[in-house]
Amino acid sequence: MNVTARVDYALRALLALAVAEPSALTAQALADRHDLPLTFLQSILGELRRARLVHNQRLPMPGYRLTRAAESISVGEIIRALDGDPTTGRDHDLPDDAGEVVRSLHQLWKAADTALLGVIDTVTLADLRDGRLPA
Template sequence: MHVTARVEYALRALLALAVVEPSALTANALADSHGLPLTFLQSILGDLRRADLVYNQRLPHPGYRLARAAEDLTVGEVLRLVSGTRAEERAEPPEGEPSALVDALRQVWRAADTAQHEVIDAVTLADLRDGRLPARIQALLSP
């Protein structure tokens, strides 16, 4: 799975907001305390605001807050909203390649994409904030 810096920073910012719930954090405070580039973070926060994942509280304590409970927001949802895709497009097969082999390979890619999304859709911001993964995801980490 390829996770862009944009997705990584979005998740880090959302986790920071989940930790301080129900308080708010300014973009400057998020950037300073979590080592995120401010300009890039401001762009990401704008995307998260437009996606209704955060809102910018003005007064009395300005800053960003989660728009939904951390328990209701999955890693997969954030990944899809920030990156704008579900799965990467696969290249077209070369001319003359046997279609049965191509179809079998495409089935493997689809199964891998499905398994990947089953994992990221099962983990919420609250799970990460609280340092616990769902049992079925934890079981995948055992050798």
Template sequence: MQISARADYAVRAMLELAAAQAPTLNAATLAESQGLPHKFLEAILADLRRAGLVRSHRGAEGGYRLAQPASEIFVGEVIRAVDGPLAGVRGMRPEQAQYEGVAEHLQTVWIATRAAVRSVLDQTSLSDVVTGDLPPHVRDLIARPDAWKSR
């Protein structure tokens, strides 16, 4: 799975909002705190607002805040808000991919891949990431000897 720049920036901005002491943070502050391009982040924040993950407020004290507690917003939701489905095959959902012959069972591999990705991203909240208190099954995955090896 490849995480796009949009998804990475969106999650980082949401983590800043989750950890914020102020009631709202403006886009410039969010961009600066994570070293993100300001204009690009504004477009991402608009997607997050449309998805109902953040609320925006105008005025001198304006900015963005989470629409729900950080413990109720999951990383997978953030990624879907800016990039769409978590796993795709040639631009389709895995269950739509059809194969014949020796590749007949490939669809089940793609579906299992999506399920594995969901088991991490849809069960890890912003609060979990901010505190570093990740769900046990995620900690188990990163404790595996091969987890940190690139292939």
């Protein structure tokens, strides 16, 4: 799986928000704390806000907060919010005349996609925050 900088930065920011709960953190604080480019991070936070994963509160304590508990936000949901389906681009339909080798490879890629989705859709921000990761 290829993880884009956008997803990596989003996960860093969201994980920092999960650790800071219930406090809010500004984009500047997130950028400084994790050595992220502020303008790029602000763009990512805007996408996460539109995906209803974060809320930008103004007063009395300005900053970003998670919209839901960290236990209810999966890594897969975050990836899809920024980059779409991570398995898109692989054709799971085989032509009728596909040979045995092609069918074997098709099964391999399908199994790999299933395993990938099984991990990213079950690991939550709380799991990352608390160090509960699959082997």
